[in-house]
Amino acid sequence: MKFSAKLPAVLLCTAFALVACSSAPVKKTEDNAPAEAPAVAAGEEDEFHGIAPGNLDTAHAAFIQALDLEMRGLQHEADSMWMLAWRYDPRSRYLSFRVAQKMLAVGADSVAASIAKQANKLPGKRTAGQFETMAHVFLKESAADSARKYFLLALDSSKYQDMRMLYDYSLFLEAVQDKKELVRVYDLLLPQTNYIQSLFGRQVNLLVELGKDSALVELFGRAHDATGDKEKLAKMVQVMVIQKRFAEVRAIADTITSSLEDDGKIIELALLTYANAPKEEMLAFLKKKYYKDSVRVPELVYHLGLNEYMLHEVDSAKVHLEDAHLKLVNDKEAGAHACRTLSAIAFSRGQNKDGVRYAEQADSLLMGEGKVFLALALGTAKEYGKSYALLDSMLGVWINWRPMEGIADSVLMKKLKAQAMLKYRRFQRAYADVLMMQARDLEEKGTFTGIINSFVMGKPKETLRDSLNRAAAREARTKAELFWESVLAEEPDDVVLRFSMARNLERLGRIDEMFAMFETILKSPNLQPKLSYSEVANYYGYTLINLNRNRAEVEYGYSLVVKALDSIKGDKPDAIIDSKAWGLYRLGRFDEALEVIMQVNPEKFKDDDEYLEHLGAIQVAAGKQAEAAETYRKLLKLSPKHPAALEFLKGKK
Structure with a gap:
């Protein structure tokens, strides 16, 4: 038998003709499906399709041939036989749905809808495929509720094991935006697709969206x-x-x-x-x-090293951080932080060259964004000239920085300029920090030389050097203050900056200004968590106690120290306990002072001359002469020319 190459068009025309031949109007029922056609008397024309039934043998032969052609891959020819079988047996539910499915496949939606709705009222076995066909028919007609009904019937009939049907239903649910039901369907579909990424990603997004x-x-x-x-x-x-x-x-x-x-x-x-x-x-x-x-993942080695460092297992920390920073190729920030920690370890051991080298490596990992830390490292290494040169260069870069014309709108331009000025202020603060390092260095030299001058050498040349060192230190502190004031003008709520300024004012001898700054800090709503209340109150209170200008100030200072202790939950810091003891001593409450200072762990402060000075003075005032002598002997080992220790031990063995 020879078949035409245009079979789909022929099938479509045939189906149109057959559907149009119905001579009686169709009675509508639920879902717009036509009522079942009335029975036809023998010999009468079937008004259901305008064809006299009875040629079932021909229909059966066409059905067998359609199956055979499909098995041989001759789909067009098979379609022709399906149409022929249906023509001679239009009351077959199975054949009617097959033809409706063929019509849907070739885009004849209205014909498919008519045939499917008629077929849906015919007797016979109801299958998942037939329900799915009805779902697609109603989907084409935008009848969402009916489409959903038949999708669910189809899926229930297939026990939700038909992956293609589940996928079709998921597309319908996407269209109607039923996200809750879509989640349920994807849960069924994903295991059948081995969690294919496209569906998996969509399910993840849905669950995130739904919380x-x-x-x-x-x-x-x-x-x-x-x-x-x-x-x-x-x-x-x-x-x-x-x-x-x-x-x-x-x-x-x-x-x-x-x-x-x-x-x-x-x-x-x-x-x-x-x-x-x-x-x-x-x-x-x-x-x-x-x-x-x-x-041995780099992340674990990195965190191991950091935690060892924080818990004072420095040797092991150094080994692990050395290993980690070379392997953290995907996390430059972590690698740079490892280098900065290694720099701190090196400086703590007096290995200044290594400290600078690690800071340079951190800057390299951050592609030049680690210049602030590098400047501070150079300052710590007392390479002040190099540090200032770097800081001067970076200040020049950011104060003169301008976005390229035409690359951004006005809003973005403003944002970029603000970011540039923020970086400029960071280098201003670093400049002030390095100046403070140099000032402390000069003051230590002056103090040491002054002691030598007073007790041993007495050379005028050395006294002049001390004077010059102190003058240079004061100049450095004054310059640092200018930088801080410039930053403070833009960041007036920065309590950490004000705290640095207050301590600097003390060293400059501007005591009343320092007290005013501390009062401002304590009243600031931004104090916590940027800066702990206990740290500020203790420093301020201890300064008042130590200056000992008048009883009212000492009492106020003592009250601040007590508040600092009360604000701390858990173990109280030894340093603040020492402040409290010194306050009691200044107030003349010597026995209480001794009781409090004995709470300090002496092992932590055995190399702290200030603590030993306090302990010795309190022991003397409380009548503990023997204990005071022992304390002052320890103090002299740290500070051989300490006046109070020398005075007390004069004439004692």
Whole structure:
């Protein structure tokens, strides 16, 4: 048999003709489906399609041939046979739906709708495919409720195992924006598609949009179990951290024994659960992962080194930070922070060249954005000339910086200029900090030389040097004040800056101005958490006590120190306890002063001459002569020419 190449068009015309031949109006029922056609008497014309039924043998033969042609891949020819079979058996529910499906496939939506609605009232087995056809018919007609009804019937008939049908239903749900139902369908569809990324990403977005964090955790967990993808496990842990499910996060992190990139992410997320825990607990966790579980991801090594440094395990910290900063290729900021910590370790050991070298490495990692720290490192190394040259250069860059014309609108231009001025102020503050370093350095030289002059050498040349050092220190402090005032004009609420200024005023001898600045700081609403109340109140109070200008000021200073102690929950700092004891001493309450100062841990302050000076004076005032002698002997080891110690021990063995 020879078939035409234009069979779809022929089929379409045939179907139009057959549908149009119905001579009686169609009675409408629910879902706009026509009522079942009335029975036809023998020999009468079938008004349902205008065809006299009865040629079932021909219909059956065409049906068999259609199946055979489909099996051989001759789809167009098979379509012709399906049409022929339906023509001779139009009351077959099965054949009618097959033809309706063919019509939908060739875009004959109205014909398909008519045939499908008639077929839907015919007797016979109802299948998932037929329900799906009805769903598509109503979808084409924008009858959303009816389309949903038949999609659900189709899915229920297939026990929700037909992946293509689920996907079609998900497209319908996207169109009608039924997000809650869409989440349910994606939950069914994703396992069948092995969590294909496009659908998985859409489901994640839906759950985030709907605020279903618990469902999101479960989704990532199922996806990880099905695919073994560690990234999905890391995402699950991230959501669990947000939900504060810390015990579960730590349990997952405890299972990590490899060193993949996503393992590093999980370790870092687990560290967030220790944010409010003692640092010792975090360090114990990191040590277990590193030493017992052999996890060597750079993130873990980096945090291990940082926590060791904070808990004074400096030798081990140096080893781990050296290792980490070379491997943190994807996190330049962390690598730079490791270098800055290594710089601090080097300076603490007097290794100034290494301190500067690490600061230079940090600046290199940040592509030139680490110049502030580098300037401070040069200052710490007492390379003041290099530090000032760098700071002068950077101040010149940012004070003269202008955006290129035409690259931004006025709003963005204003924002860029503000950012440039912020960087300019950062270098101003760094300049002031380096000036303060140099001032302290000059003052220490002056103090040491002055002591030598007074007690040993008595050379006028050395006294002149002391005077010059003190003058240079004062000049440096005055310049620092000018920088701070410039910054303060733009950032008037910066209490940390005011605190630095107040301490500097003390060294400049401008005591009343210092007190006024401290009063401003204590009244500032921005004091906490930028600067602790206890630190400010103790410093201010101790200064008043130590100056000992009059009893009223000493009493006020003592009250500030007491408030500083009361503001601290938990263990009280030894330094503030010492301040309280000194306040009691100044007020003449010697026995109380002795009782308080004995609460200070002497091991922490055995090399602190100020503490020993206080302890000795209080012991003398309280009548503890033998104890005072021992204290003053310790003080002389630190400060061989200390006047109070020499005076007390004069004539004593």
